[in-house]
Amino acid sequence: MKAVKKQSNSNKGEQEFEKLYHTLLKGIFHTEQAILKALPEMRTHATTQELQEAFEDHEIVTRKQIMRLERIFKTLNIDAKSEKCEIMDTYSKMVQKLLRETKDHSMVRDAGLIVIAQQIEHYEIATYGGLLQFALALNDHKSASLLEESLEEEEQTDMDLTEIAERDINLESAEEEEEEEDDDQEDANDKNDADHKNEGSPYRTDYSGNPADTEDSEKVKKNQKNFEERTATGSPTLKSSAKGAAAISKNKAK
Structure with missing residues (x-):
């Protein structure tokens, strides 16, 4: 069984x-x-x-x-x-x-x-x-x-x-991925450069070659422009100053 x-x-x-x-x-x-x-x-x-x-x-x-x-x-x-x-x-x-x-x-x-x-x-x-x-x-x-x-x-x-x-x-x-990453990084760097250029750098160089902030630099440029305009239009004060400077230079030369 x-x-x-x-x-x-x-x-x-x-x-x-x-x-x-x-x-x-x-x-x-x-x-x-x-x-x-x-x-x-x-x-x-x-x-x-x-x-x-x-x-x-x-x-x-x-x-x-x-x-x-x-x-x-x-x-x-x-x-x-x-x-x-x-x-x-x-x-x-x-x-x-x-x-x-x-x-x-x-x-x-x-x-x-x-x-x-x-x-x-x-x-x-x-x-x-x-x-x-x-x-x-x-x-x-x-x-x-x-x-x-x-x-x-x-x-x-x-x-x-x-x-x-x-x-x-x-x-x-793998090389393809690396190239894409490099391209992305380059694009990001270019974008950052463009952004900094548009915003303006917080520091610039004045005429003496020293760093100065943007506001002071603009004042220097404005003063130089005014000086050039007044000289060109024949300002009596500037002419007198110029003649005096010339006379001093002449006397020194003698």
Whole structure:
């Protein structure tokens, strides 16, 4: 009796395990379909040709992975209907936020797109790796072989994205950010200079070369102007002073 009960529990556990396996297969199937829809937009907004080509290549890979999953469903007699993928909804929102916060045709945007793409890749790698172990545990070797192909493709895509980022994009995006910061600082300095020029400096230099405040400097200029005008119009006092100065200079010379 106990042996029968033990066998019954074992069968029940295996059925639950198999049911979870099928659920996970449907989940990655829906994810792959959502990725296929998202990749064209990511490719369109990528700056470098290398990243554009990487996204285009992964579209081809994703189509192959969807076909493999359909073969697995057929073998296991699973009906996989198209459903909304909440995982990709989250990543899609991340892409839209990135596009709002980065400039068009910038290396910073490419760096952000790579990060999001690799987050998706890591999710797929974890999922295909887990499904492979499920398939082997259930002696589903045919499905295991197909899942292993997809796993290797995802791992290769992840390495390709890392290579693109390390070789070009991350370095160039950092330099791009530094240039923008320098430009912003230069603009700020120019604005400060213009503001000081418009407001006037609190100190100026008088005719003796010493600092004087603005009011005293204006008085010196005004006195000099009056002196020049009176000399030009022939003021008797200034003429007399001038003649006296000339006579003194003459006597000294004798």
